[in-house]
Amino acid sequence: MFPIALHTLGCKLNQLESEAIADSFRNAGFPLVRGKAAQRPGIIIINTCTVTSKADQKGRRAIRKALRDNPESCVIVTGCYAQLDAGEIGGIGEACSPTAGRHRGSGRLFVLAGGEGAGASKSPLLDLPRHLLEVGDKAESDLPGILEAWMGSARKSPFSFKPKGFLFHSRGYLKIQDGCNNRCSFCRVRLARGPSVSLPGDEALAELRYFESRGCAELMITGTNITQYAHSNRDLAGLLEHLLAGSSTIALRLASLEPEGIDERLAGVLAHPRIRPHFHLSVQSGSDPVLKNMGRVYDVQAVEACIALLRSAKDRPFLACDIIAGFPGESEDDFARTVALCDKADFAWIHAFPYSKRPGTPALSLGSPVCEREAGKRVEALTNLALRGRRRYAESWLGRELSAVAEGNLRHRVPRCEVAFPHRKF
Numbered sequence: 001m002f003p004i005a006l007h008t009l010g011c012k013l014n015q016l017e018s019e020a021i022a023d024s025f026r027n028a029g030f031p032l033v034r035g036k037a038a039q040r041p042g043i044i045i046i047n048t049c050t051v052t053s054k055a056d057q058k059g060r061r062a063i064r065k066a067l068r069d070n071p072e073s074c075v076i077v078t079g080c081y082a083q084l085d086a087g088e089i090g091g092i093g094e095a096c097s098p099t100a101g102r103h104r105g106s107g108r109l110f111v112l113a114g115g116e117g118a119g120a121s122k123s124p125l126l127d128l129p130r131h132l133l134e135v136g137d138k139a140e141s142d143l144p145g146i147l148e149a150w151m152g153s154a155r156k157s158p159f160s161f162k163p164k165g166f167l168f169h170s171r172g173y174l175k176i177q178d179g180c181n182n183r184c185s186f187c188r189v190r191l192a193r194g195p196s197v198s199l200p201g202d203e204a205l206a207e208l209r210y211f212e213s214r215g216c217a218e219l220m221i222t223g224t225n226i227t228q229y230a231h232s233n234r235d236l237a238g239l240l241e242h243l244l245a246g247s248s249t250i251a252l253r254l255a256s257l258e259p260e261g262i263d264e265r266l267a268g269v270l271a272h273p274r275i276r277p278h279f280h281l282s283v284q285s286g287s288d289p290v291l292k293n294m295g296r297v298y299d300v301q302a303v304e305a306c307i308a309l310l311r312s313a314k315d316r317p318f319l320a321c322d323i324i325a326g327f328p329g330e331s332e333d334d335f336a337r338t339v340a341l342c343d344k345a346d347f348a349w350i351h352a353f354p355y356s357k358r359p360g361t362p363a364l365s366l367g368s369p370v371c372e373r374e375a376g377k378r379v380e381a382l383t384n385l386a387l388r389g390r391r392r393y394a395e396s397w398l399g400r401e402l403s404a405v406a407e408g409n410l411r412h413r414v415p416r417c418e419v420a421f422p423h424r425k426f
Contacts (some may be wrong), residue, residue: 002042002140003031007062010049012222012255013119014079016173018047020161021125028129032167043143044070045125048079050188052356056081063092067108074143078112078122080192084360086113110147117194119158119178126160127153159199162207165214171253171405172216176204176239177223182258185295185362186324186355193224198231201239205246212250217405218276220253227261237266244272256280256322259306260298267309277314280351281306283321286341287334290327293366300341307345316396320349323382326375327355328366335378342385348393352382 004025008018022032044066048059059081066075077089093109114121131150132139139146158178166172176199180190211219223229229236243252253276285291288299310317323338342350354375357364369375
């Protein structure tokens with residue numbers, strides 16, 4: 001069988017979906033490799049992100065490199081960037097190879113996109129291994145032709161990504177939600193992922209129990225916007241209660257949270273000892289006028305209340321946040337308010353990045369953003385604040401015993417492709 005290589009960009013949701021795709025190929029007997037397709041014709045799958053223009057650039061660079069370095073391999077591009085810019089990606093193939101042709105997949109380059117959202121659009125990859133086995137030797141002799149015919153395969157639910165093991169991560173992942181109903185003026189991911197949909201609670205519990213039975217120590221609860229989880233009268237707090245009540249040992253870690261989705265009830269559930277004290281907030285700004293222009297549905301006072309609730313739920317939780325610097329119309333005073341909020345909150349980390357113009361988003365009509373140089377200075381100031389916060393947080397735990405999920409069995413050197421590893425104390 002020919003080798004399969006995966007390259008993943010972007011969020012934890014993309015990471016989970018790539019794990020499920022890798023698991024499907026591994027279970028079918030295909031060798032999985034990193035980087036080049038092992039000196040033989042094979043398939044390279046690139047799972048893209050489009051959260052910023054830099055993410056698009058990284059995707060294009062990965063595609064060009066895959067085509068250039070693997071002249072006999074086929075390249076399949078999927079993910080949010082592919083969902084929104086399939087034509088642009090097709091142009092990359094035409095530039096790299098005169099036989100690349102149409103963006104929907106002739107030559108060696110194939111782009112998975114469609115109207116169902118990025119999650120459903122990449123779902124045919126889960127059945128591709130079985131299809132390749134069915135066609136047998138034809139896959140070896142005419143792989144581009146086989147993939148061209150396969151491109152019309154039916155899409156599945158965005159919750160079809162259910163790996164039985166994890167090749168690239170020590171902790172497991174559980175996807176409970178996809179899409180987003182917010183209308184943030186800067187965000188392109190919501191356009192790629194579609195409206196919010198949620199996994200039934202009993203299905204989520206069944207997946208969790210499977211991993212717990214395999215000795216998995218920790219699961220990351222992930223989605224595009226998990227605070228919008230809603231199914232059968234359960235919100236996120238209700239789902240977490242359901243998962244905790246139906247399990248006994250496995251720890252839960254939450255992906256990014258939106259401030260408007262955190263209330264006293266959720267904070268009470270987060271106090272459970274099996275929920276990790278690690279919370280990442282999508283704050284974006286500490287200025288009310290900027291938040292309004294961003295289309296965010298909360299103000300600074302709500303962010304401060306949210307932080308207080310999380311600190312009440314856990315002893316010294318690791319609190320982190322996202323901040324966009326240089327948004328259109330952000331004045332020096334607006335930025336000073338953002339710095340003041342971050343300083344007051346004493347975040348253990350701040351993921352600061354400059355505003356990026358995204359095609360199809362309302363923010364493009366708000367005028368010119370802060371100049372690139374000034375936005376860079378603001379990112380640098382926030383990053384310096386983040387470094388000081390991280391140091392203070394680490395120092396607050398000196399001399400204390402903590403538990404963690406090891407990336408490998410330190411005694412027997414078990415490969416990282418195990419499902420998970422038990423807690424070790426350091």
